[in-house]
Amino acid sequence: xxxxxxxxxxxxxxxxxxxxxxxxxxxxxxxxxxxxxxxxxxxxxxxxxxxxxxxxxxxxxxxxxxxxxxxxxxxxxxxxxxxxxxxxxxxxxxxxxxxxxxxxxxxxxxxxxxxxxxxxxxxxxxxxxxxxxxxxxxxxxxxxxxxxxxxxxxxxxxxxxxxxxxxxxxxxxxxxxxxxxxxxxxxxxxxxxxxxxxxxxxxxxxxxxxxxxxxxxxxxxxxxxxxxxxxxxxxxxxxxxxxxxxxxxxxxx
Numbered sequence: 001x002x003x004x005x006x007x008x009x010x011x012x013x014x015x016x017x018x019x020x021x022x023x024x025x026x027x028x029x030x031x032x033x034x035x036x037x038x039x040x041x042x043x044x045x046x047x048x049x050x051x052x053x054x055x056x057x058x059x060x061x062x063x064x065x066x067x068x069x070x071x072x073x074x075x076x077x078x079x080x081x082x083x084x085x086x087x088x089x090x091x092x093x094x095x096x097x098x099x100x101x102x103x104x105x106x107x108x109x110x111x112x113x114x115x116x117x118x119x120x121x122x123x124x125x126x127x128x129x130x131x132x133x134x135x136x137x138x139x140x141x142x143x144x145x146x147x148x149x150x151x152x153x154x155x156x157x158x159x160x161x162x163x164x165x166x167x168x169x170x171x172x173x174x175x176x177x178x179x180x181x182x183x184x185x186x187x188x189x190x191x192x193x194x195x196x197x198x199x200x201x202x203x204x205x206x207x208x209x210x211x212x213x214x215x216x217x218x219x220x221x222x223x224x225x226x227x228x229x230x231x232x233x234x235x236x237x238x239x240x241x242x243x244x245x246x247x248x249x250x251x252x253x
Contacts, residue, residue, distance in 0.1 A: 004067050004077045004098055006091050008084040008110015009033070011194030014041040016111045024078055024108065030070045032063065033080035037220075039195060042080065064097040071103050084112040087136065088164055114162045117190035117222050121200055125160045127228050133159035139166045139173055155180035160226040167221045170209050177225055181205055186229035191221040202229070 005024060010016035017025070025031070028046040035054025043052065051070075055063050067077045081089045085107060098105050114136060118125055125134045135154050138145065143165075145151075155161065155177045166173055167189075177185075183206035191199040203211045205225060212221075 003104035006107045009080040010111045011113035011116040012039040013194035029075045030077045037082040084110045113193045117193045131160045139169045151176035163223040188224040
């Protein structure tokens with residue numbers, strides 16, 4: 001079917017593709033991938049005759065024209081985005097233009113880097129008794145953030161916090177988060193999650209800037225902040241022997 005399929009290509013590890021994405025890539029006619037972010041190993045198993053192009057040097061109109069032209073030629077275009085395209089994927093603006101052109105499209109989700117990072121650290125973001133909320137955000141850069149979502153107001157919840165696209169403003173991150181989190185609050189930096197040179201750095205909020213500077217990390221990293229990084233948390237009621245639910249009768253002590 002001639003259409004555009006937005007595919008979450010995962011954090012970089014080619015083995016972290018969904019089966020659905022893998023099968024689509026294995027039969028690809030045209031692939032347009034985010035060349036500055038998506039690991040080419042993700043589509044190493046595509047057919048030799050497939051047209052593969054990087055969008056790194058393209059602006060929005062050029063990307064759209066590329067996809068629309070191929071679809072009108074009767075081809076299926078796979079648009080590969082890093083992680084999951086629903087998080088900072090910039091697919092909404094592409095979709096608007098496809099709809100104007102009456103081009104069919106669908107979205108295949110992927111594993112986000114923030115999930116792969118938690119897995120690499122062997123940490124649960126939602127610990128019973130410690131944090132049952134995960135806030136995913138970013139600080140303002142060239143792309144602004146709505147004032148109601150400023151980092152100080154988000155930090156006030158003291159939830160498990162994951163920041164994308166904020167490494168370049170790390171001093172601002174520390175300043176804003178210190179208005180709510182204690183200086184010794186544990187932090188982690190997940191650099192190039194899922195790639196061969198992946199690194200996980202750990203420290204505290206008060207030394208986050210220095211830690212990142214010493215490591216020479218200036219981009220392609222996530223910042224995790226919260227007690228979940230060290231705390232053990234309470235045990236879940238779901239697996240408590242005394243807890244009754246639809247599939248099991250609780251045992252009395």
